[in-house]
Amino acid sequence: SAVISQKPSRDICQRGTSLTIQCQVDSQVTMMFWYRQQPGQSLTLIATANQGSEATYESGFVIDKFPISRPNLTFSTLTVSNMSPEDSSIYLCSVDEGVLDTQYFGPGTRLTVL
């Protein structure tokens, strides 16, 4: 399976600022996904990022708050904009290697907003 890395692994940010999270894969993949895991909760899909097209956002998530870039087949970024304490979560990227819809996850970015 693909090896996925995320940067930063964790961060503490001030209210009103923005943070960009990077996701790097060691092989070319078509589909990448961004999830949010709020404290003590399950994973919620934020958006699907395909290279060469605009990201597709799930209900409740908007591009102005969570802009996503997908410049090539091995890299994506998620920005959490104008942060508030409610944005404190673990943000995970995942990739679909195209083998029967199996997704593999990165280690996550733990974000705390003060």
Next chain:
Amino acid sequence: AQSVTQPDIHITVSEGASLELRCNYSYGATPYLFWYVQSPGQGLQLLLKYFSGDTLVQGIKGFEAEFKRSQSSFNLRKPSVHWSDAAEYFCAVGLTNFGNEKLTFGTGTRLTIIP
């Protein structure tokens, strides 16, 4: 829309004892089913998956799961747990429509192992 239910929020078992984590799904077609494990401070690791064929699937770390269509269940089992199995376990169902590969996760079951 599909949904996943993990009825047990927290389970405690003794080291060496057997384990079964429950998962029920709701989906109109044949589902893709997955179990992931998340150790403290870590990302998600795929334990096993079911797509078709043999309803008993083997995974990593000695885990297995059985797909029961009549019960809409995909329970995870391990005959003898180790202290390192303490983690959060997530069941997930995937859409099978090409080009719409979304996963829906259950709320998770936290597993505690006691000596």
